[in-house]
Structure formats: C-alpha cells, structure tokens
Amino acid sequence: MRLLNFFFLLPLVFASNTVLAGYLEVTFLGTGTPQPDIDRFGPATMVEANGRYFLFDTGRGVTIRLKQAGIPLSKIEHVFLTHLHSDHVSGLADLMLTGWIWQRQNPLTITGPKGTQALGHHLEQAHQADIAYRSANTRLDAEHAKIKSHEIKKGGEVVYDNDGIKITAFLVNHYPVEPAYGYKIESGEQSIVISGDTSYSENLILHAKETDLLIHEIADAEQQLITNNPRLKRVMAYHTTPEQAASILNQVNPKQAIFTHVLLFGIDEQQVSKKIKNLYRGKFHIANDLLRVGVGKEIRLYPENSRIMR
Ligand SMILES: [Zn+2]
Ligand SMILES: [Zn+2]
Numbered sequence: 001m002r003l004l005n006f007f008f009l010l011p012l013v014f015a016s017n018t019v020l021a022g023y024l025e026v027t028f029l030g031t032g033t034p035q036p037d038i039d040r041f042g043p044a045t046m047v048e049a050n051g052r053y054f055l056f057d058t059g060r061g062v063t064i065r066l067k068q069a070g071i072p073l074s075k076i077e078h079v080f081l082t083h084l085h086s087d088h089v090s091g092l093a094d095l096m097l098t099g100w101i102w103q104r105q106n107p108l109t110i111t112g113p114k115g116t117q118a119l120g121h122h123l124e125q126a127h128q129a130d131i132a133y134r135s136a137n138t139r140l141d142a143e144h145a146k147i148k149s150h151e152i153k154k155g156g157e158v159v160y161d162n163d164g165i166k167i168t169a170f171l172v173n174h175y176p177v178e179p180a181y182g183y184k185i186e187s188g189e190q191s192i193v194i195s196g197d198t199s200y201s202e203n204l205i206l207h208a209k210e211t212d213l214l215i216h217e218i219a220d221a222e223q224q225l226i227t228n229n230p231r232l233k234r235v236m237a238y239h240t241t242p243e244q245a246a247s248i249l250n251q252v253n254p255k256q257a258i259f260t261h262v263l264l265f266g267i268d269e270q271q272v273s274k275k276i277k278n279l280y281r282g283k284f285h286i287a288n289d290l291l292r293v294g295v296g297k298e299i300r301l302y303p304e305n306s307r308i309m310r
Contacts, residue, residue: 022164022188024049024295026213028287029065030057031260034087041065041289042087043261045194045215049165049187055079055095056183056194062091063098069290073099080159080167081112082196083180084119093123097130100145107146111159111169113179120147152181155203164188170207172198174238182207190295193254197261199237200244205251213295214254218245218286220275222266232265239263242272246279256299257284258291 025048032040042059046069053075055062066073076099082088096108110120124131124147135142152159155171166186174180174197182204185192193208195201195216208214219239226233239261240248249257264272269286276284285291285301292302 022190022296024185024187024190024192024213026192026215026258026293026295027069027071028258028260028289028291028293029055029062029069030059030091031262031287031289031291032059032087033261033263034085035263036060039289040262042091043082044091045260046071047185047192049185050163052163052165053078054160054165054167054185057082057088057196058090058092058095059087060090063094065289069292073102074104077104077106077109078160079108079110080169080183081110081116082172082182082194083113083174083177084115085177085197088197089119092119093127096123096147097127097145100131100140101134103140104144107144107148109148109150111150111152113181114151116151117149120149123147152179155179155181159183168207170203171201172196172204173201174198177238184208184211189297192295193252195240197239199240200248205248208252208254210253212255213293213299214249214252214257215287216240216245216248216257216259217261217263218242218259218272219261219263220267220272221264225266235263242275243279246276249276249280249282249284253282255283256293256301257282258293258301259284259286262286 027046029044029046030041041061043057044059044062045056047054055076131142131145134140152169157169159169160167168184169181172180172182182195184207191211192213193211195204197217217240220242294300
C-alpha cells in the first residue's frame with residue numbers, strides 16, 4: 001500500500017518548487033481538534049502559491065508534519081490564525097523557535113484576531129533565555145526569532161496582497177469566540193476558502209461562493225450523547241453538523257470540498273459521509289493528515305498518509 005501511495009505521489013514530487021502562477025497546492029498538516037490523536041494532529045493547513053508558503057493555524061505537532069511533508073521549516077514566514085483557541089496555536093512556539101534554528105531569514109509574521117499581538121509578544125518573552133543562548137553562541141540572528149504580529153481590524157480585510165497572491169480574512173460564526181475568521185486565498189483564476197472553526201455562517205457562504213476548493217470544519221455526535229451531556233451540546237453549537245455542511249456546500253457550489261478539524265463523538269467518518277451524501281451531490285472528501293490537494297484547472301487529491309514515516 002505504501003509503495004502504491006509513493007507512485008501516486010510522483011507527479012507532486014516533480015511539481016514541487018515549480019508551482020505555477022495560478023496553481024495552488026494545499027497540504028493538510030493537521031486535521032484534528034483539541035483531542036490528542038496520533039493520526040490527527042492539531043489544526044494546520046499549508047497553502048503553497050508561487051513558491052511561497054502560507055500556513056493557516058499552528059496546531060499541535062505542526063513542525064513534525066512539516067518535516068514529514070518535506071516542507072522546510074525555514075521557509076515558513078507567514079502564519080494566519082483563524083482564532084486563538086489553544087488547539088489552533090499550541091504548535092506556534094515550536095514553529096517560531098525551530099524555524100529560527102533551521103535558519104529562517106526573517107521574523108515570523110503572524111496575522112490573526114485581537115489578542116494575536118499579545119500572544120506573539122509573550123511567546124517571545126517566554127523564550128528569551130533560549131533566544132539569548134543561541135544568538136550568543138551561534139551565528140543565529142536574534143532578530144529572526146522575533147514575531148511580527150498583525151491584528152485584523154475587521155472582516156473583509158485584505159491581509160496579504162503580493163506577487164499575484166491575495167488573502168482576505170472574513171468573519172465566521174464561532175460564537176462565543178469572537179472574532180473568529182475564515183480566509184480566502186486567490187491566485188490567478190484559482191481560489192481556496194478556509195473556514196476555520198465555525199458553525200453555519202452566511203458570511204462564509206458569501207465569501208466562498210463558487211470557489212474552487214472549500215476547506216470546511218465538520219463535527220458530529222450521537223444524539224444520545226448530546227442529550228446526556230450539556231457540555232457536548234454547547235461544543236456542537238459552535239461547530240458545523242453534516243446537515244449544516246450539506247446546506248453550505250449546496251449554496252457555495254465549490255468544485256471540491258474537503259472537511260478538516262474532524263470532531264466526532266460516538267459516530268464515524270462513514271456515517272458522516274453518508275449523511276452529507278444524502279443531501280449534497282457534489283465532490284467532497286474528509287481529509288487525513290498529509291493529504292495534498294492540487295488546485296489548478298483541475299483539482300487533484302493525492303493519497304493521504306503517503307509520507308507518514310513512523
Ligand atoms: Zn478548533
Ligand atoms: Zn475553536
């Protein structure tokens with residue numbers, strides 16, 4: 001099986017570093033949730049465009065998945081946070097420091113909601129001792145260990161616009177976590193929308209309409225568990241059920257949808273897929289860690305787990 005996966009992956013191996021204008025490549029580095037899970041690391045999605053890397057969320061284990069995906073840590077200079085729930089940021093200190101040790105040539109730029117500035121500042125402070133040892137005893141420049149933060153002021157803000165790549169942040173509905181953002185990435189004719197954590201969101205539908213690839217969160221639980229557990233009921237209320245997901249997809253009409261941040265209680269992926277299939281006829285897929293997706297004139301999925309080495 002592993003060997004078979006290797007051959008499926010060959011086109012991507014040749015395509016790496018020659019990503020063409022308008023072509024976007026997505027790597028799902030972490031498709032999980034706060035639940036520690038060896039198969040689903042914390043939320044993190046990489047988008048590569050024109051040889052540049054844009055990382056959306058930095059969940060648990062992100063540096064390990066980057067290594068497995070063959071993406072150099074030093075190349076990651078732009079991070080976009082959807083919101084500040086710990087599962088989305090717990091890999092940030094590791095990325096900031098290990099990327100620096102591996103010769104990142106600039107500070108790490110982090111864009112996110114209110115609170116991002118404080119997060120970046122305090123991470124730098126928390127790791128001062130290490131930054132001081134290493135910059136005193138090696139050629140590492142302490143400036144490159146720093147975090148440059150940008151807090152999004154309002155939904156609809158263009159947070160990156162350079163070399164034909166445009167990234168827009170828009171508000172989603174993860175109440176009571178406010179603000180929480182989704183992102184739209186555009187390059188040439190192609191676009192990708194990342195929902196972040198959200199329940200059903202009209203604003204997401206507005207921003208995502210007719211996008212090539214919609215990357216959306218998904219959550220589901222057995223009804224009995226919800227009934228018996230008020231906390232679970234509250235958790236489900238700020239995530240997206242399969243029924244809501246189908247309604248969103250029917251309105252957005254993406255060429256392809258991929259579900260991530262897979263939050264399931266007492267129910268499995270096949271059951272979730274079946275529920276969505278009953279209500280939506282388009283193409284969708286539930287991601288695993290290290291799934292790669294090429295978004296060009298066509299959208300191609302490359303087999304998941306192909307580079308997981310244990
Ligand atoms: Zn989350
Ligand atoms: Zn969240």
